[in-house]
Amino acid sequence: MLRTQPADVVVVGAGLGGLATAIRVAADGHHVTLLERDPIPGGRAGQILDRGFTFDTGPSVMTMPALVADLYALHGERMQDHLTMERLDPAYRATFHDGSVVRIRGSVAAMTEEVRQLAGPAEADNFVRFAGHLKKLYEAEYETFIDANFDSPLDLARPDKMVNLIRLGGFRKVANLVGSFLTDWRLQRLFTFQSMYAGMSPYEALGIYAVIAYMDAIAGVYGVKGGIHAIAEGLADLASRQGVDIRYGAEVAEVTGTGKRANGVRLVDGTVHHADVVVLNPDLPIAYRDLLPPRATPARVKRLTFSPSCTVVHLGLDRKLLDAAHHNIHFAEDYQASFDDILAGRLQRDPSWFLSVPTHADPDMAPGGGEVAFVLVPSPNLNGDPINWTHQGQREVAATIERLEQAKYGPVGDSVVTSHVVTPQDWADMGMAAGTPFAASHHFRQTGPFRPANVAPKVDGVVFVGSSTTPGVGVPMVLVSGRLAAERVAQQLEQQP
Numbered sequence: 001m002l003r004t005q006p007a008d009v010v011v012v013g014a015g016l017g018g019l020a021t022a023i024r025v026a027a028d029g030h031h032v033t034l035l036e037r038d039p040i041p042g043g044r045a046g047q048i049l050d051r052g053f054t055f056d057t058g059p060s061v062m063t064m065p066a067l068v069a070d071l072y073a074l075h076g077e078r079m080q081d082h083l084t085m086e087r088l089d090p091a092y093r094a095t096f097h098d099g100s101v102v103r104i105r106g107s108v109a110a111m112t113e114e115v116r117q118l119a120g121p122a123e124a125d126n127f128v129r130f131a132g133h134l135k136k137l138y139e140a141e142y143e144t145f146i147d148a149n150f151d152s153p154l155d156l157a158r159p160d161k162m163v164n165l166i167r168l169g170g171f172r173k174v175a176n177l178v179g180s181f182l183t184d185w186r187l188q189r190l191f192t193f194q195s196m197y198a199g200m201s202p203y204e205a206l207g208i209y210a211v212i213a214y215m216d217a218i219a220g221v222y223g224v225k226g227g228i229h230a231i232a233e234g235l236a237d238l239a240s241r242q243g244v245d246i247r248y249g250a251e252v253a254e255v256t257g258t259g260k261r262a263n264g265v266r267l268v269d270g271t272v273h274h275a276d277v278v279v280l281n282p283d284l285p286i287a288y289r290d291l292l293p294p295r296a297t298p299a300r301v302k303r304l305t306f307s308p309s310c311t312v313v314h315l316g317l318d319r320k321l322l323d324a325a326h327h328n329i330h331f332a333e334d335y336q337a338s339f340d341d342i343l344a345g346r347l348q349r350d351p352s353w354f355l356s357v358p359t360h361a362d363p364d365m366a367p368g369g370g371e372v373a374f375v376l377v378p379s380p381n382l383n384g385d386p387i388n389w390t391h392q393g394q395r396e397v398a399a400t401i402e403r404l405e406q407a408k409y410g411p412v413g414d415s416v417v418t419s420h421v422v423t424p425q426d427w428a429d430m431g432m433a434a435g436t437p438f439a440a441s442h443h444f445r446q447t448g449p450f451r452p453a454n455v456a457p458k459v460d461g462v463v464f465v466g467s468s469t470t471p472g473v474g475v476p477m478v479l480v481s482g483r484l485a486a487e488r489v490a491q492q493l494e495q496q497p
Helices: 018-025 066-073 108-119 121-146 160-165 174-179 186-192 193-199 208-218 229-242 284-291 333-344 390-405 424-428 476-497
Strands: 008-012 032-037 048-049 054-055 083-085 092-095 101-104 221-223 245-248 252-258 261-267 272-276 277-280 309-316 326-329 353-356 372-381 416-422 462-464
Touching: 008 261, 018 032, 018 066, 018 277, 018 476, 032 066, 032 108, 048 108, 054 160, 054 309, 054 416, 066 208, 066 229, 066 476, 101 108, 101 476, 108 121, 108 186, 121 160, 121 208, 174 186, 174 208, 193 326, 229 245, 252 284, 272 476, 277 333, 277 476, 309 390, 309 424, 333 372, 372 390, 390 424, 416 424, 424 462, 462 476
Parallel strands: 008 032, 008 277, 032 245, 092 326, 277 462
Antiparallel strands: 048 054, 083 221, 092 101, 252 261, 261 272, 309 372, 309 416, 326 353, 353 372
16 A cells, blocks of 8 residues: 555664665654754764764775765765865885885875885786776676665575676685785785675685675775764764654664554653654674564574674874875785684684774874774674773773874874773674674675565564664665665555554
8 A cells, every 4th residue: 555644664773774774654644853962963973072082983994885875865965065085195104014105096096106115017907997896796786685675585686787796706715806806915915804894805705796896996085074983973963854853862772662563662761752653773693682582583684694893993193104005004024814703703813903093084082183093803793702992892902003103103102192992892782783893794694685684574663774784884884784774664654454
């Protein structure tokens, strides 16, 4: 039956996925109430303000800004009137154990020249072929695996699409796929490390996850004035302008319902909000555990395996770092062993690590000409070795300062005004299953139609959004999940009497 009257939709959680869903559902003409337990929007893309420094607490790399622009366009607005983003060149500065440095440049032409200077004309030609192949793989995969709702594995049974993905190496291992084009070991690492975001080693991740490298290196990385959290603030403002009722400090205790159907939510203070459909943005396993009755949790969710976690150290410095790009990667000498350690659930003996300096895009994020440093080190999730993260977290601050100084970024220890550390235990305390912000891993049995569905199979009127459902982890994927969730809301409303 076609619904002619606006519905009442409650979205729980103002993370990027919840905001994207609310904006899209409001564009469909429905009444949307967005409930957020924190005093600010963003979820994982949160913010810490301390002594004049502004720290992004979650994602630090922005790709595919068109997905944000689409949300503004739904309401006749232009993203650039509200958010300032500029493509970074270089997108990354990568340093290897032998002292060599490679920059991921801001265009294919510039990157080709970078490869030529590093490894010669033959490898530059290889890179051009590789870049073209990544683009084809992304285009073939987007409709099949990314921007698609699945009702069963049979949704993949489209021979033309699958044959094309197989032909392009989508079901090979990432390391093998990249190695079939690039021979230089540094370039192979540069275009395979992204599989860690999917919770796997490049030696076991499927080739379809090479598209993360496409988003980084071909589509481009962007600096955001105000940091990634500014996107959440911008989308929250957009949602409010379009009639979404956002309520901060509103913590949901449970989804209410009669029989098999949800009919709203109850807050911890006892307030009840009626809803024709409830959208849940908390981490999906936690949403099942805390907000729905035990019988609602599918067996697939109970069996989930999770990506490794990370430890993040935020440093507010009173001087600039020396010779740092906006994004910087330092690769472990034994690249494969670093993956072996983390995937075995133990601390890495020789970790690769990542430094982001968001003050490159917005100097106002630090006072008085200072600097903001975001340093991420992969860590085991809470299902790995037992670790006292209170003690380890403090060790990580000291280790981070030592790493930065050894990498010749300057006398960092003498420059620290303030610091914050976020460990796997902190991620768990924020409501992330297994203490990882990277959600359920993306091995084949947790990919596409095998990933937890964005509708609750045992409770009508409940939709999920975020990185633990389709299509997966990362800012672009979470924004896409908002579109898929909005589509599910429309389907749920059509099925109601």
